[in-house]
Amino acid sequence: MSSTSYPPARNNRTRNRKKPRRDEIPDIVIGRLPIYLRTLRQMTAEGKEITSSQELGQILGISSAQIRKDLSHFGEFGKQGTGYNVTYLCRQLEKILNVDHTWPVVVVGAGSLGTAIANYQGFAKRGFQIVAICDEDPGKIGKEVAPGLVVEDCARLSARIREEGVKIAVIAVPAHAAQRVADMLVEAGIRAILCYAPTTLKVPPSVRVEYIDPVIHFQHMTYYLR
Amino acid sequence: MSSTSYPPARNNRTRNRKKPRRDEIPDIVIGRLPIYLRTLRQMTAEGKEITSSQELGQILGISSAQIRKDLSHFGEFGKQGTGYNVTYLCRQLEKILNVDHTWPVVVVGAGSLGTAIANYQGFAKRGFQIVAICDEDPGKIGKEVAPGLVVEDCARLSARIREEGVKIAVIAVPAHAAQRVADMLVEAGIRAILCYAPTTLKVPPSVRVEYIDPVIHFQHMTYYLR
DNA sequence: TAGATTGTTAATCGATTAACAATC
DNA sequence: TAGATTGTTAATCGATTAACAATC
Secondary structure (H helix, E strand, C coil): CCCCCCCECECCCCCCCCCCCCCCCCHHHHHHHHHHHHHHHHHHHCCCCEECHHHHHHHHCCCHHHHHHHHHCCCCCEECCCEEEHHHHHHHHHHHHCCCCCEEEEEECCCHHHHHHHHCHHHHHCCEEEEEEECCCCCCCCCEEECCEEEECHHHHHHHHHHHCCCEEEECCCHHHHHHHHHHHHHHCCCEEEECCCCCCECCCCCEEEECCHHHHHHHHHCCCC | CCCCCCCECECCCCCCCCCCCCCCCCHHHHHHHHHHHHHHHHHHHCCCCEECHHHHHHHHCCCHHHHHHHHHCCCCCEECCCEEEHHHHHHHHHHHHCCCCCEEEEEECCCHHHHHHHHCHHHHHCCEEEEEEECCCCCCCCCEEECCEEEECHHHHHHHHHHHCCCEEEECCCHHHHHHHHHHHHHHCCCEEEECCCCCCECCCCCEEEECCHHHHHHHHHCCCC
């Protein structure tokens, strides 16, 4: 459970760039694909069948050249003179991102944030199913925080991660507890962590961490508020 | 209230780079300052008085050169041979980021997410005070979702933004309602929006938008889960 | 003094864009 | 065919890093 010898996490706020292999696809490109996918799914919902790099770029505020370049890392998905078939490009991006099936996710922390996460319908709708939630507080264990989701003991969660092969976890505990939780998750076999605690985690290089800290965004924006 | 003629928002997921003035500080540098500040505040809490670019870099997983370069855009804050005084550098970063005073924030949407946001103690602790929350659902208006925070009518919120000069808002409504809400906020004088709705907003260039969409992070990470 | 670390410069590295042939 | 848009190349632009004089 010790965290002393891990290198710092590769994370989304600091450096996620890939250094090693020459032909590896830049992480910054991977990071844009989910945005493209989200927009394409929205188009599908609106019944739109065809789009173009220009239209996508306009919606997202990026250049059409960048979109074409990004996609070109993975293949040829469009037709000259026409553009892209929305449904087809969706499917391709889903395969590339490995989201053409549902992923089970566990949540650590059943406070107000953990509870909101457990209740958020948007996860399941987009392919991430929350299968378990735990908390250290014995007073919370046994409570049903969302339909069908009862707060478990953390040891029990760890066992379930192993048994069910869960790879993705959300940390929704206070900052001072986050590293301890991360160590437990890594130990249990988790490979991807979404950390809502306002702190930087140390994890082995095989584990990926991304951070969500709304205050960081506020502080970024206040710089421009003069 | 129409959104038809706005250019796409400058946002954190796509392109935030500054183009214009030659001596402007890169947005990517500004984006790292809040992380530095968070780490320094943590050090303060631990009673640490001195740090170095090397130590900070180690914790954050970035190079010491980058940290020194970033800081050098704003002045000289360290001492050769010694490093940085934690408290002093904190204060300087707070001034640079414009967070040396408390900012009032309004929240639109009092669902489970809006409620969790309203209850999150971390905002006030770090200088962002939620002063109002609204929802379109008449059934929610009048409910006290957090200590001292009663859900208001959206028209009333708009009036308060104007009267009290609030500049920062959080959007915590479903995606299909987000653009409408953004238009209302811009109209009321909001200059910075943190959007939790999974969609891209169109706002005037004078308004800054940052996005939080956990599914985007999941999908980014699943690419690496093979 | 000797050791450490800053702030800065120049070189390197990588990402974005402009432009266009190919082609639907 | 004429018009539109892709995929790709080369040029541009910008960010990161290595290195080191200055100096505490």
